[in-house]
Amino acid sequence: MIVSNPVPLDISYVPQKLFFRDDKIAAIRSSVLAPSSSGISNNIIIHGDSGTGKTSTVKFLMRDSKSIIYENALSFKNVKALLEHVLSRLGKPVSYRGLSFPDIFSTLNSVISFRGNTVLVIDEATNLLKSDTDGLYNLFRASEIYGTSLSTILISMENPFSYMDRKYGTVVELKFNKYSGSEIYRIISERAALSLEDGAYTDSILKYISEISAPVGSARFAIELLQKAAYMAEYRLSDSIENDDVRSAVSLINPYITESKLSLLDRRELLVLLSICSLLSDKLSVDVHTVENQVKLTGESYSIDIKKAEMYRIIRKLESMDIVSSTIQGRGNRSGVSKHVSINDVPVSILSIKIRDIIARL
Ligand SMILES: Nc1ncnc2c1ncn2[C@@H]1O[C@H](COP(=O)(O)OP(=O)(O)OP(=O)(O)O)[C@@H](O)[C@H]1O
Ligand SMILES: [Mg+2]
Known part of the structure; x- marks a missing residue:
């Protein structure tokens, strides 16, 4: 097992420990959560590539902050629909669709006066940021326009600050870097x-x-x-x-690989690839001198003779097709550096079977 x-x-899964994000957690606490608990509404946009911990960081903060409400924008066509849903979650179901923003915020005000200052997280908001400028305007300026004690945390993969309108007022930017x-x-x-x-x-x-x-x-x-x-x-x-x-x-x-790419290779190229595969069954990468010897051995069984220069040319072609990748590594002695090749995105055991199959058919 x-x-x-x-x-x-x-x-x-939201882990007990979030590594390397103490500064982001502190930034969200000091720019939104602490002001919110003393009655000040601020807005913040978190952005960064997929998998950089944006969602888990706010979920982590939700563990000890009951004022946060989390919504995913993908379930709603615009800000209004999202806010109507928030109202019904807070015990004020909306009887008919198409309330005006003043109606929505005045109902929200009555809930918040019981509940206390509220922080609304809207995850996956990239499209919303582009498509619903009117809704965002109302949301971001709700405290000025409607006196609503609501802060908003928007989460987006894209950085919206390049195209975002100034009319939203001050919005704090928090970027999550790649790990x-x-x-x-x-x-x-x-x-x-x-x-x-x-x-x-x-x-x-x-x-x-x-x-x-x-x-x-x-x-x-x-x-x-x-x-x-x-x-x-x-x-x-x-x-x-x-x-x-x-x-x-x-x-x-990443299931883009193989059959179609392999079909672009001739027998000699397939043979070099097969040699690399056979060397990688128990290694992560192998240096080209070792490949050269293996190409001779494998070549003998197929009666194909490939010289060094041609082998280098073929390896470059395999690299340009993203079938193999290469790094330059020191050899650990005085003889300098050498090129190492690896195959990372397809099991070499399966690749070998496919290649033998194709060579047999050619
Ligand atoms: N700093 C971290 N420490 C521990 N686990 C983390 C950390 N960052 C991310 N993870 C884990 O990685 C996975 C992806 O993180 P998360 O969903 O928060 O990323 P994201 O930035 O919201 O990505 P996406 O934009 O694709 O939604 C989760 O399982 C999360 O628990
Ligand atoms: Mg996420």
């Missing part, structure tokens, strides 16, 4: 410890997942990889997660 507790691998590889490693180490059997994973598997996720900078992507790789290993009835489980997970999330 690999997974002992599936909950922390679920994408909606680095080592930050992602910290986050998934915690999740792995909470959800997986002790011997089911190694540090190098977690490092591998972090490395693949680093260019995206997304904790969401990394946790999804960990989850899918874990179930992949469980499905194989294995006791532990292997590199190929991670590659399978990537290919599940």
Whole structure:
């Protein structure tokens, strides 16, 4: 068994500890939550790429702040519909659709006078920010126009400050940056410890997942990889997660690969790719000198002879097609650096089968 507790691998799980976001938590507390509790309404827009912890940070704050109401904009066609829903959640169901903003806010005022100052979080608000300027105007200026003690936290993947109208008044900007590889490693180490059997994973598997996720900078992507790789290993009835489980997970999330790309390669190119695959079954990357030897060996069984220059040309082509990636690494002695190639987004075991198949048909 690999997974002992599936909950922390679920994408909606809000962890007890949020790493690397103390400054954001403090910024939201000081710019919105603290002023709100003393009667001052402020508005803030949180933006940043997917998986940078925007939703979990506000959910984390909701644990000890009862004044926050959370809504997802995707369920509503505009601000008015969203506010009508908020009213009904607060015990004031709207009897007919199409209330005016003054009606909505005066009803809200009567609820808030009992409930106390309220902070409304609107998640996934990218489209709302673009499409409902009138609604946002009313929402952001509700305290001036209608005397409503309401602060708003909007969450968006895109940065709206480049196109947003000045008429909204002062809106605080809070940007969530992408996570680095080592930050992602910290986050998934915690999740792995909470959800997986002790011997089911190694540090190098977690490092591998972090490395693949680093260019995206997304904790969401990394946790999804960990989850899918874990179930992949469980499905194989294995006791532990292997590199190929991670590659399978990537290919599940990113299923753009192979058949069509492989069909663009000729026999000689396929043979170089097959050689790389066979070297990667127990390694994450391999240097090109090793590939050169393997190409000779594999070539013999297919009676294909590929010289060094041609092999380099083929590897460059495979890189340009995003089938393999490469890094330059030191060799650990005086002989300088060498190029290492890797395949990260498809299991090499499956790729090898496909390639052998195609070569046999050519
Ligand atoms: N700093 C962190 N510490 C621990 N876990 C984190 C952290 N940041 C994100 N996560 C986890 O990563 C996953 C994705 O985070 P979250 O949903 O908050 O991202 P998001 O910025 O809202 O992404 P999206 O824009 O796609 O909605 C969640 O499971 C969350 O618990
Ligand atoms: Mg989110």
